[in-house]
Amino acid sequence: MxxxxxxxxxxxxxxxxxxxxxxxxxxxGGAAGLAGIAGHGLGLCGGLAASTAIAETVRAGGKRVLVIFLHGGVSQLESWDPKPGTDTGGPFRAIPTSVPGVHVSELLPHTARQMHRLSIIRSLDTRNGDHARGQREMTSGRDQPAPLDYPHLGAVVARTSAPAGFSLPGHILVRGGGGGAGTSAYLGPRYAGVVMEDGQPxxxxxxxxxxxxxxxxxxxxxxxxxxxxxxxxxxxxxxxxxxxxxxxxxxxxxQRHVFDVTRESQRDQDRYGPHEFGRHCLLARRLLEHGVPFVQVNHSNYDTHHENFDFHIEQLGEFDRPFATLIDDLTIRGLLDDTLVCVMSEFGRTPRINDRYGRDHWGTAWSVVLGGAGLQRGAVIGRTNANGTAVEDRPVDHGHLFHTILRGVGVDSHGTFHVAGRDHPIADPAKGPIDELLA
Amino acid sequence: MSESPAIDPTKIREVLAHKHGRPLVSCCWDPRDRFICFGAENSAAEGYDDLLFRLALASAGTPDAVVPCTGGHDSWAWSLAIAPDGATLVSGGYDGRLCWYDLAAAAPRAARAIAAHDGWVRCVRISPDGRWVASCGNDRLVRVWNVADGSEVSRLSGHESHVYHVAWRPDGSALVSCDLKGVVKEWDAAGGACRRDLATAAPLWTYDKQFRADIGGARAMTFRADGAQLALGGMTKVTNAFAGVGQPLVVVLDWTGGEPRLVEAKNSGNGVTWGVAWHPAGFWIGLAGGGGGGWLRFFKPDAADDFHAFKLPANGRCMALAPDATRVAVGMADGSLRVYALHA
Known part of the structure; x- marks a missing residue:
């Protein structure tokens, strides 16, 4: 003492x-503003009525962002931009989604039924094939940032969206492999990512x-x-x-119970599945319901230089159902209107299939998925050519995506942070949001 | 009748190189030595009819030697089998279908297509008597069908992960299967019961903790002609699953039990054993492909290492032995089908 x-x-x-x-x-930061929420026993009974009432309380506090980061670089051709019947398409077929005319890979049957709540950007051209740089660029919105130059998206959201008096961490990483906590850079350690390693408190x-x-x-x-x-x-x-x-x-x-996913009902735990990513998605729902402004769930790994198709069956087989369940739950509970969801990677994978049935790093023409909060739903932004080797329409990059996410949760992305006597632009001043994706 | 040449793998030489263009994924040699069939990664130019082909050996090198086998799959034809009488080709694909073709037809077209598995069909093999075809896949099932009419004979459940390969014992007395985790089961093909689990081929499976994914399974599996041994091909000592860093391996199991014998490819670099065949001259042939390039390996039943290894011009992905065992065909990632004579 x-x-x-x-x-x-x-x-x-x-x-x-x-x-x-x-x-x-x-x-x-702040006082125990959510003590009342804890008192409701959210998740202990799994009751929808109680959850909805709490969701209204949470919504009053501000908007939230959920990032699902598919580490290693998910293949756009096996997920959001399938090209069956082409020289690059691989063996999997495309299936229709809940949005007429929009197809995704057959590896995502559950997610396909949620696509009317989400949008796809199929025209990312980030010109990068390096893992570390890709992680930093996609989560900071800046070109080739040094590791501590710019705050992670989570730090920005925690700083801009945490309600006054919020006493839980505002920026949480549920780490199931992949990279570590996001930096808060000049925003200070208060907004740095708090890691729940393997979903543990x-x-x-x-x-x-x-x-x-x-x-x-x-x-x-x-x-x-x-x-x-x-x-x-x-x-x-x-x-x-x-x-x-x-x-x-x-x-x-x-409030340590907030981090304990086993307090969710057994039925919900069964719905999300017994494997790690299922538990982490349910944990993300729990954190969002308790008002945490930014949650990132890592799913590892997609760096499939070898046997890309086997591994995408395995990894997307884990991803599909829990993710779709999470989107459905956020919708039913009234939280998707205030929660922006983004599925991203550090880059995509080469259209060319290598001699080991693998796909390599590729930042030239790839996809991300977004939905919720202030974004259009069921939209497809941009287009790649017939076999996915180039962007044909509406090229965008991490900078545009960063602006769009912030605008989607009501942050003026052209604004500045004033820290220690200096002004720091919140997002890259040379870029702007993808306006047609904003609702 | 000409005398068979003296088999000597150290004298291996290329006798045919068919340049298909698209990377090959499967191949199978007609028991009557007329054709080699092969599956390829599909292309934009030809659409879904550009998946499965028949090469006539007698006219190889001429424009008419290759014809497509159409009307069956809408994804890669991953595994092929031809009935012992040479009449019927059965293919299994990523689309979950089994397709039947009249092998000798002028323009083979699928006469039957059935939804056999939920997800990828990883292997099809026809019984030695030609009556049944066994298939397996990612739905963790082994299924047995009548070759004559496509009706189901039995559905064999018990594997707890994707089933990668099936093989019939040469006397037809048993069907075996191997899954992602190297679990090998012997089945009563007609009755549907699992008779036993053989010694596990566990060295073929790894859970990569860093990448949080399984890698493994038998990528090839076949019996010795006398049924005394079962050889399984795959990958072991994996240190980076997603980069394919591991050693090509053949696991040899004795039918009567005992510990499995491991035959690693010590000099061929990283990769997977994609093909394995028993040669009646008394040795195994293994096809390795991966970061270390493509290799044909030759080893004796009681040896722990190759007595000869032959570097291929590209990664090999599939292999078939000629019915007279004088030649071996390799389907390659560079889009070629090459045939090698195993004699001077």
Whole structure:
């Protein structure tokens, strides 16, 4: 305790850093604004009526973004832009979707029935085939950013969309393989991604077994009294922030159940399936229902240089049903109107099939899927040529996508963040949103 | 009647190179030595009729030597089998269908197409007596059909992952199957019961923890002529499933039990064993293809290594032995079908 109130420990950065060490993450703010939601017992009973009522409460708090990141680079030809019967098309057929005239790969039968709630961009030309660069570009909206130059989309959404007093992390990564947490760059550690590794609660959010609840309460009371005594003589903004961080952490510990997907009904767990990605999609629904502004779920892996078709059967076989169930649930629960969903990768895969039945890295003509919030539904933006080797209409890239996602959740993407005396454009000023995709 | 040449794999030489153009995915040699049939990745130019072909060996090299086998699949014809009398070709495709063709017809067209599996048909094999055709696929089923009329004989369930290959014991007494995880089952083909699980070919399967995916399965499987051994081809020691970093492997199982014997391709680089055949001169032939290029490998039943390996000009994807065992055909990723003589 003496160290935590050491008057020499003055910098906000140090305070935040120590908070991160103590609690395993540093991206939460405000008071326990969702305590009431926790009190509703969301997910414990799985009751739709209760969930809908809570969804109305959550909607009042702001819009949210869900990114499903298919790590390694999903093949657009085996997913959103099939080219059957061509030299590049591979063995799978195209199937109709719930949008007349729009087809997707036969590997996505459940998702096909949700396409009237989603839109496809088939004209991404990101001119990149490097994994790390692709991850950074797609999630920062900038061209070739250095690792810490620009904040991850999650940090931007957490900063712009978290309601006042929101006490859960605003930027959560449910990591099932793939890359790590997104950087918050100049926005500060408060908005950095909090990782739920393999869907487990963030580290250090449980009271140690050796510490009884009563001892914990008394310890907190002692800290509070010492803080008050110190503040009475040498109160500063930094000490206030420090004190607040502890209060926030305590609030968060009270809400640890939010991260526990096993509290969802058995029926829902069965609907989403027993495998990892199914559990993670259900966890994403739970986090969104509790108002978390940005959730990213990684699904790994799609880097199929070898036996692309076998692996896409396996991976998209995992992806399809839980994702479709999630879209259906968000719709039924009234959350899709305020939740923007994006399925992206770092790039697509080559139209050319290599001599090992694989497809390689390809950023020249590929696809992403978006839906919900302020976006058109059932649209197809852009077009590739007959065998998918080039964009023929409406080329766009990560910069346009970044603007579009932010605009879709009501953020002025041409605005700026004012941080530490400097203005930082929220998105690439040289780009703009895909206007025809905005509702 | 001419005398058969002395078989010597070390004298292997190319005797035919048919340039099809599109990469090949399957091939099968007519038991009457008239044709080789092959499946190819489809192309925009020819649409769905550009999937399965018949090459007449007698006229190879002439414009009329190759004709398409039409009207069956709308996806790649992944596995082919020809009845022992040479009358019927049966193909299985990614589209889940089995298709029947009159092999000797001037323009073969599917006489029958049935929805055999939910998803990819990975293998078709006709019984030694020519009565039945067994198929397997991603629906985890093995199914047995009458060759004569396409009616179902039995449906064999019990595998817990995609079924990659089937093989008939040469005396027709048993049907075996192998799945993604190397589980090998012996079936009563008529009755539908699983008789036993053979020693598992587990070295053929890996769960890649980094990429979070399974890789494995028998990509080839066949019996020794006397039925005493079963050889399964695939990949082992996988360190990067998605880049295909692993060793081509043949697993040899004794029919009467015992531990499996592993024959790795030690000198052919990364890849998969895509074909395996027993040669009546007393050795196995394996076809390896992958990052290390294409190789034909030759090894004895009791050996742990090749006694000869032959580098192919491109990755091999499928292999068929001629009925007189003097030649072997390889379908390649470069769009060629090449035939090699196994003698001087």
């Amino acid at each position: 003496a160290r935590t109130t050491n008057p020499a420990c003055r910098s906000l950065e140090h305070v935040v850093s120590r908070r991160s060490i103590v609690h395993g993450f540093g991206a939460f 963030p580290a250090h959010t449980a009271r140690p077994d050796a510490l009884s609840a009563e001892a914990d309460r008394r310890r907190s009371l002692l800290r509070s009294r010492m803080n008050d005594r110190f503040a009475g003589r040498r109160r500063t903004a930094d000490t206030d922030a420090y004190t607040q961080s502890y209060d926030q952490a305590l609030d968060l510990l009270e």
